[in-house]
Amino acid sequence: MSNQTMSDQTRSVQVAALGLPRIGPRRELKTALENYWAGRIDADALYEVAAGLRAANWARQHALGIGIMPSNDFSLYDHVLDTSVMVGAIPAFYGWQGGAVPLDTYFAMARGNQAGAQAACCGHGAHDAPTLGVRALEMTKWFDTNYHYMVPEFEPGQIFTLASTKPLDEFNEAKALGYHTRPVLLGPVTYLKLGKSKDPTGDPLALLNAVLPVYVEMLSRLSAAGADWVQIDEPCLVLDLDERSRDALRHTYGLFARAVPNLKIMLASYFGELGDNLACAQSLPVAGLHVDLVRAPEQLQPLLAGARRDQVLSLGVVDGRNIWRADLAGILDRLEAVIVSHDAGPIQIAPSCSLLHVPIDLELETDMAADLKSWLAFAVQKLKELVLLGKALRQGREAVWAELNAASIAIRRRATSANVHDPAVAQRLAAITPAMARRTSVYEHRRNLQQAVLQLPAFPTTSIGSFPQTEAVRKARAAHGKGALSEADYTGFLRRETEQAVRWQEEIGIDMLVHGEFERNDMVQYFGEQLAGYAFTKHGWVQSYGSRYVRPPIIFGDVSRPKPMTVEWSAYAQSLTSRPMKGMLTGPVTMLQWSFVRDDMPRATVCRQIALALRQEVIDLELAGIKAIQIDEPALREGLPLRRSEWQAYLEWAVECFRLSASGVEDSTQIHTHMCYSEFNDIIDSIGRMDADVISIETSRSKMELLDAFVGYRYPNEIGPGVYDIHSPRVPDVEAMTELLVKASDRLAAWQIWVNPDCGLKTRKWEEVRPALVNMVAAARQLRASLAEA
Ligand code: GLN
Numbered sequence: 001m002s003n004q005t006m007s008d009q010t011r012s013v014q015v016a017a018l019g020l021p022r023i024g025p026r027r028e029l030k031t032a033l034e035n036y037w038a039g040r041i042d043a044d045a046l047y048e049v050a051a052g053l054r055a056a057n058w059a060r061q062h063a064l065g066i067g068i069m070p071s072n073d074f075s076l077y078d079h080v081l082d083t084s085v086m087v088g089a090i091p092a093f094y095g096w097q098g099g100a101v102p103l104d105t106y107f108a109m110a111r112g113n114q115a116g117a118q119a120a121c122c123g124h125g126a127h128d129a130p131t132l133g134v135r136a137l138e139m140t141k142w143f144d145t146n147y148h149y150m151v152p153e154f155e156p157g158q159i160f161t162l163a164s165t166k167p168l169d170e171f172n173e174a175k176a177l178g179y180h181t182r183p184v185l186l187g188p189v190t191y192l193k194l195g196k197s198k199d200p201t202g203d204p205l206a207l208l209n210a211v212l213p214v215y216v217e218m219l220s221r222l223s224a225a226g227a228d229w230v231q232i233d234e235p236c237l238v239l240d241l242d243e244r245s246r247d248a249l250r251h252t253y254g255l256f257a258r259a260v261p262n263l264k265i266m267l268a269s270y271f272g273e274l275g276d277n278l279a280c281a282q283s284l285p286v287a288g289l290h291v292d293l294v295r296a297p298e299q300l301q302p303l304l305a306g307a308r309r310d311q312v313l314s315l316g317v318v319d320g321r322n323i324w325r326a327d328l329a330g331i332l333d334r335l336e337a338v339i340v341s342h343d344a345g346p347i348q349i350a351p352s353c354s355l356l357h358v359p360i361d362l363e364l365e366t367d368m369a370a371d372l373k374s375w376l377a378f379a380v381q382k383l384k385e386l387v388l389l390g391k392a393l394r395q396g397r398e399a400v401w402a403e404l405n406a407a408s409i410a411i412r413r414r415a416t417s418a419n420v421h422d423p424a425v426a427q428r429l430a431a432i433t434p435a436m437a438r439r440t441s442v443y444e445h446r447r448n449l450q451q452a453v454l455q456l457p458a459f460p461t462t463s464i465g466s467f468p469q470t471e472a473v474r475k476a477r478a479a480h481g482k483g484a485l486s487e488a489d490y491t492g493f494l495r496r497e498t499e500q501a502v503r504w505q506e507e508i509g510i511d512m513l514v515h516g517e518f519e520r521n522d523m524v525q526y527f528g529e530q531l532a533g534y535a536f537t538k539h540g541w542v543q544s545y546g547s548r549y550v551r552p553p554i555i556f557g558d559v560s561r562p563k564p565m566t567v568e569w570s571a572y573a574q575s576l577t578s579r580p581m582k583g584m585l586t587g588p589v590t591m592l593q594w595s596f597v598r599d600d601m602p603r604a605t606v607c608r609q610i611a612l613a614l615r616q617e618v619i620d621l622e623l624a625g626i627k628a629i630q631i632d633e634p635a636l637r638e639g640l641p642l643r644r645s646e647w648q649a650y651l652e653w654a655v656e657c658f659r660l661s662a663s664g665v666e667d668s669t670q671i672h673t674h675m676c677y678s679e680f681n682d683i684i685d686s687i688g689r690m691d692a693d694v695i696s697i698e699t700s701r702s703k704m705e706l707l708d709a710f711v712g713y714r715y716p717n718e719i720g721p722g723v724y725d726i727h728s729p730r731v732p733d734v735e736a737m738t739e740l741l742v743k744a745s746d747r748l749a750a751w752q753i754w755v756n757p758d759c760g761l762k763t764r765k766w767e768e769v770r771p772a773l774v775n776m777v778a779a780a781r782q783l784r785a786s787l788a789e790a
């Protein structure tokens, strides 16, 4: 390879962005949406805010020097919903009659048509949004991110028509502002695979030929409007695909190549390795292929080996899923080698995926510790990194020497910082023995000891932890946060709330009480704020779904627990009653899953650190006289890797971490866990291996699913199948709950069954919770009575 060729190659390296956050640096989109939903602004005002956000994103990228800018990466609510609207996949019950889709139909699909009826139990995961009028589409996780999309719903005899020209409109909008963009579309194969078909066949891919003409029409229009490239996202390429799905991809891109020959397609894969889909991806007649080299750096060699000279390779080298500053020198080492060896086609560099999953701008974090800040990069900073990389490749590293040097220094400081590396944590980790992840005795033995202590009746009643976070609770917290309410007054207020909750539970006859979690803002943040190694942002919002944004904590260093976190509240609550009070903790896997995790050690290691910190807390709760401790793991299932071949390894360490946190106590202390779903048919034996004495799960809405999971697997310990759907304001009556319990008794032994709601009650009102729990206690009593008769 001559130097001449090398510089020809490098000169052509382009910098591309695949998508930016949509929400605005100050959450402008949320404000506008909520104003619109509340009737305070009209549609035009909402559109104006949206257009302003798009224009700002283009201007920002342009100013930074991003060569290839996306359009149609914006969405008012969700890009999968936008795709459903584009292809006219609007279920009949939304009453759409054809023609342009009204904004309120769009929002009805997003959230049902009863504004404000949406309730998520924890603010992290999303749950269905039930409404009293027209229901919303279902919502579920976008691959392994914490973003949630609206699940496309295909009806029997589904037909598709081009019902929205949003991609074209936004391309033209950018053009009018002087920007030539590369529109982004969600690819048809991934789109269909994400959907649910109500057809008897239940097979969304059967709709491929029906939907493709709509895509072809949109692509033709984009081409006619002057688009030379489009980005088509097919993240399904990193999943386990059967041959039929690969055929669908070949068919789709073959058709596009014939139907719109002048339009170049950048086919984007992300969130993992192409793996056994690599050959298929490389065989598709598209002009460009984007790959994620952050999640899967090892795919670079096979990729280059099969690369085509006529195809642009887009290398995702900057992490779109995490917030760490990139190792620019390390990336350059690899890229320069690629460019030398890859004497074929042109190269683009890009983030690994859309920057939707990271906060917008680190510069807004004016209060952040300087060292931590110097280790981070949010969306804007990541774009800058790419521009620097591009410049270094084109003009040589000397051209950006100062910036590369600054990045290297920050990375070196992080690698050696005493704030990050705590030898005591490393020592504790090294001292973990297998016995620490095991309770002293087997469950059968523990059960007798626990029963002797707890003296619970059959079908014991309990709840999942939180009670309503009322206006008063939120106000007091805010006032305390601002310094307007003194520590003493705030604590006094929380104690009164807690005491009332304890008295009331006694009064209605709950068997195992909870303290209500009034002191907690959020089930992860509350603990993160008390653990070393965690940091928080002021403005680091990322979209969880629609207008719901979260600020994930950042795990930047070794995690340890400087002092007890919950013992005071639990001990106080226990002091008010002679009934057992359940301690309440967020588990290690959930603490990990809902945070940005450091990238300089394996996730499993970080999780073990958290597990050890929680283990100390569990032991301290026991010492303080707490006889039952619940360790919530609502995120355990969502941590499953995208590829099945990686499940086992994940489940091994996830279960081990839970057990590490739980197993420091005496046999007589009862360990509970909680999960907000019951879809664990394929991981049920791992759930069993967690060996919690009691598990509570969500089952009330999907009566049958609980039963499914227990076919062929006898869950060995106790289990509380939720009997009260806490996502709905509806108060379940005694009969409905009794019926569910009778159903559960068909699958489980009576001694195994606990009686509890699906999840925490913090999003509900006391007016709903009071009668619901009174009914729940009555249902449990009925079952006890029929047990006595039998
Ligand atoms: N203990 C928590 C609560 O009740 C559990 C929440 C959850 O599982 N998402 O709020």
Ligand code: ZN
Binding pocket: 121, 464, 634, 674, 675, 676, 758, 759, 760
């Ligand atoms: Zn839950």
